[in-house]
Amino acid sequence: MTSYALLxxxxxxxxxxxxxxxxxxxxxEKPVCPIGGGCALVLTSKYNKIFxxxxxxxGLLFYVAASFISAFLVIGVGPLVFWYFILKLSVAxxxxxSLFFTYLQWRVVHAWCFWCLMSAFTIWFMGTIIxxxxxx
Amino acid sequence: MKKTSxxxxxxxxxxxxxxxxxxxxxxxxxxxxxLQPWAAGLLPIPIAQAMIGTAILDITIGAFLLxxxxxxxxxxxxxxxxxxxxxxxxxxxxxxRDIGLLVAxxxxxxxxxxxxxxxxxxxxxxxxxxGQSPEIxxxx
Numbered sequence: 001m002t003s004y005a006l007l008x009x010x011x012x013x014x015x016x017x018x019x020x021x022x023x024x025x026x027x028x029e030k031p032v033c034p035i036g037g038g039c040a041l042v043l044t045s046k047y048n049k050i051f052x053x054x055x056x057x058x059g060l061l062f063y064v065a066a067s068f069i070s071a072f073l074v075i076g077v078g079p080l081v082f083w084y085f086i087l088k089l090s091v092a093x094x095x096x097x098s099l100f101f102t103y104l105q106w107r108v109v110h111a112w113c114f115w116c117l118m119s120a121f122t123i124w125f126m127g128t129i130i131x132x133x134x135x136x
Numbered sequence: 137m138k139k140t141s142x143x144x145x146x147x148x149x150x151x152x153x154x155x156x157x158x159x160x161x162x163x164x165x166x167x168x169x170x171l172q173p174w175a176a177g178l179l180p181i182p183i184a185q186a187m188i189g190t191a192i193l194d195i196t197i198g199a200f201l202l203x204x205x206x207x208x209x210x211x212x213x214x215x216x217x218x219x220x221x222x223x224x225x226x227x228x229x230x231x232x233r234d235i236g237l238l239v240a241x242x243x244x245x246x247x248x249x250x251x252x253x254x255x256x257x258x259x260x261x262x263x264x265x266x267g268q269s270p271e272i273x274x275x276x
Contacts, residue, residue, distance in 0.1 A: 005155065008151075008154070008155060008158070009151050009155070012147070012150065012151045012154060012202055013147060013151075015202055015203075016143075016146075016147045016150070016202050016203075016204070019202075019203055019204065020204075023204075067154075071158045071161075074158055074159070074162055075158060075161045075162045076162065
């Protein structure tokens with residue numbers, strides 16, 4: 001229950017940040033970049049989408065799915081085993097993808113994007129919570 | 137309010153509303169137990185259904201705040217909702233927390249009121265000098 005509350009909270013934070021990035025992109029505005037200063041460079045680089053889908057949209061879909069699944073697991077909307085498996089799988093996939101994007105910022109784009117790092121840390125924290133709750 | 141602090145408050149309050157909505161969905165009867173008997177007696181529908189309606193309202197308010205969509209309206213409805221909760225659940229050990237949430241919702245609403253609402257509100261106020269003595273008017 002506690003782990004689901006934390007996962008839900010982190011998903012909600014992820015939703016708010018991806019919605020902000022999507023809004024900024026649609027309005028063609030530069031997002032606020034409190035740390036690093038390379039947000040615009042990273043967000044407009046050629047790595048900002050997978051095939052034709054922008055990364056912020058993919059992130060939003062992931063966080064919305066994670067929040068719904070966490071809520072389903074708390075309320076008891078079945079099949080619970082299936083939902084938990086999907087949650088673990090999607091967080092594992094998101095963790096690997098976030099590692100790849102962090103590597104791209106570090107070694108390829110040579111710029112750090114505050115929002116991308118925040119999203120990466122959010123997903124890694126979600127992964128840590130799932131790992132720890134499985135061990136306890 | 138500073139823009140960053142506004143967004144911190146908005147997302148924090150959104151998560152609170154969303155999570156309470158989820159918890160009410162999990163066990164609506166238990167949450168219905170917080171209602172005072174006089175308030176439960178006023179309900180035209182079973183208490184569980186009323187609580188599910190409350191959960192839907194909480195989640196809607198939370199979603200609006202989280203997506204930054206009409207935050208002033210969501211905060212306004214949220215504040216009214218909390219006032220109703222305070223009235224119908226009576227004074228308990230956790231009333232102080234509801235008061236904190238109420239003030240947070242009011243702060244969000246006041247800070248995000250759109251210009252047209254402010255203009256409408258100002259129009260309703262009497263203009264300076266109206267109904268005052270000539271001596272006071274001359275001071276303006």
